[in-house]
Amino acid sequence: MEWDDLLRKHLGEFGRFQKFTSLLAILVGPTVGLTLVAMTFLAATPEHHCRVFGNTSSVGHRYSTEGYNLSIPLENIGGTWKYSSCLMYKNSNGTATSSNGTTSCTHGWEYDRTIYQSTIVTEYDLVCWRSWLKGLGQSTFMAGVGVGGIFFGIISDRFVF
Structure with a gap:
């Protein structure tokens, strides 16, 4: 006896209910997949640096090498010297100088918005010492998917119905 004949004998034919269930699974599948990869785009971390001019935007000074040298220290990242994303020079008497040490960003961050206009990272400043919150959000979501799958699978x- 062939495998197909054995299945047909014990389970019956592939009927209307099985076709309907298969169709629903095919329609739902892509949307479930999209929710699992959504954090890739919703929580993208664009290039960023400290806002160094108080509450006003430093966009006008963004590409000024002199403004960077006075405000943001260089870091050796993978053998390449780049401006720090998380540190700035301490401010004394209204001017930032490299002789008075560094501190974490005190006025927030400025983000490169050429690719992403807004993400949860830029909205809630989930960079530097707060970057762990981005991973916590993804982990919480996946824990909910796992618990929900088990719970609603049993139910x-x-x-x-």
């Missing part, structure tokens, strides 16, 4: 097996 769906117990009750038939």
